[in-house]
Amino acid sequence: MILRDLPARERPEFLRQYHAAATAALQDVAQYKKLKQLLHHWSLAVIATNQPGYYEALEQAQAGLGETVPLEDAIAAELARRA
Numbered sequence: 001m002i003l004r005d006l007p008a009r010e011r012p013e014f015l016r017q018y019h020a021a022a023t024a025a026l027q028d029v030a031q032y033k034k035l036k037q038l039l040h041h042w043s044l045a046v047i048a049t050n051q052p053g054y055y056e057a058l059e060q061a062q063a064g065l066g067e068t069v070p071l072e073d074a075i076a077a078e079l080a081r082r083a
Helices: 008-027 029-049 054-062 071-082
Strands: none
Touching: 008 029, 029 054
């Protein structure tokens, strides 16, 4: 359950986006795919925001601080993990 598992600070934005996407899907069935994509996005946000240190790491990244990994290294590590 996305709403239940989201940190309280994320819930207003989720609800805003969800209501807009659900209303659009009600008015045009072609918008249903966007609603599903939105729910998938937020299900991933639940996982991320519940990781210990998530908000601290986010603040550091926004300030240009903290540990970074070059994109090429991150991609190579992910490809190796999937192999």
